[in-house]
Amino acid sequence: MDLLESARQGSKPEEFYTVCPKCAENGKSPAYKLGINTKKGIFNCFRCNYKGRLSSLDASYEAPDVTLESLKERLNWGVKEAPICDLTDFTDSIQSSSEAHKYLANRGLSDADIRKFGIRVGKPYLKDGEKFKFWKDRVVFPFYHKDKCVYAVGRTFNGSKVKYLNYSGQRRNLLWGLNRVKSEPIILCEGIFSAIYAEKLTGVKAIALLGKKITLEQLSLLQGKATKIYLCLDADVTKKEKKDFLKTLIYSNFPVYDVELTVAYKDGKVLTDPNDFGKDFITFFKEAKKKTMNDLW
Template sequence: MIKGREFHPILNSIFDGEIRGINETEQLQTNCPRCQELDGLSNPDGKYNLEINTEKRVFRCWKCDSPKFSGSLGRLIKIFGNTTDYALYKDYAAMFNDYDEVDDDKDFGFVELPPEFILFSDMDTKDDLHLEAYNYMVLQRQIEYPILLKFRIGFCFDGKYAGRIVIPSYDQHGDLNYFVSRSYRNQKPPYMNPKADKDVIIFNEGLINWDSLVFIVEGVFDMLTIYNSIPLLGKTLSNNLFLKLK
């Protein structure tokens, strides 16, 4: 069964049938109209850099830069389709509990871990710089090593995030969607996070058992010590999380 197949005819119409994977898979590829415009081309470039996932209802172009062109499927249809296309999309999307029309006006941004990121599972136990980060988590924060592995936590000792623990977030499909970095060297500011909309994600949703009791906590370090918990990353409940908990 192809999830999000209801959206395929809409996309096929918008992109004139030039879509790879249509009616065959959730992961589609087509030529990016934004790239075509930026490159001053009269016709599509034929590189199929625009990827669309109809199950997740998101898109991203792998070529567009500053910033990466990405967002909700509704945003894509709203930009390149007509009012009928978008109205039909909203009718189908409304069947999903996590759909919020507000997301169709947002650029989700694209999150990547820092290039200097090192997993604790890959640390060098003979390297003092690696041990500095490890001791902060295990000795000072009292976070057990298996927890570091479970949440795929790491650190950076150089680069933009030098001297920081990095706690990544992955969605229900295993894709990175955010991360929180915390200084272990008393740097200012203590927290430094990517420029991405944290209100559209549920932190580490892929690790949550929705059939069990779910705890809401304030920050990521609370999440590491409380089973089946979700950090707010702020003071209020995001709309996405509210809809999921209903």
């Protein structure tokens, strides 16, 4: 097994974690307990105390080759430079559409919220002389990287069967709302509306994954941005999905607090998202419990 191939980054740029070969030899379940420090050139397993120089960890690696840059290259770490997404091509300000403005107002978003989160409305656009209407009648949420828009998601407000429309590109490298975070606690949510409501209700910056999993690329983006993470997956998440997600975050040395939503019912509607619970979400947030590795074994 190539130990460094599957390494995960720790809380510092030079720190990584991978599976300990000695633990595996002794029949213990694979776990990311082997800490690697590329700056010091050492490794140490926090479970069995196996330690030494990196040059002795794997015969296929020589000490000069085991560097932060070589590891990052092997892991394809970080976000590749994404093409710029020119919002003016296919979106306009919310004020240009009374329907879009009304839709957001009905969902509890003020004009200040619209400006804060940079929400826009889709419009028809021309490409090679042909008119396209993919983004029409959708509120659009831009994704920013290094202050440039590189991606967008559109949500229909006219009842279209296709609820969400994604801009071309790889969203696995992105997190919605991360551009507003500067070394502070964050709430990590599944969806964009969930993140918006979570932030409005708590005052803590919230970002959206667009799913129930986090990629290594997304995890690397949190380094240097998040100081602690409040994980807030929807109430319909399975125990296995939650456990796997928590493992990924905790192995990365983030202090993680689990905001555990409970499925509820109101007026015949199933409540699963932060935006479903309204002010009751604050109670869930205040009761968030810190998770450690011991909680997962």
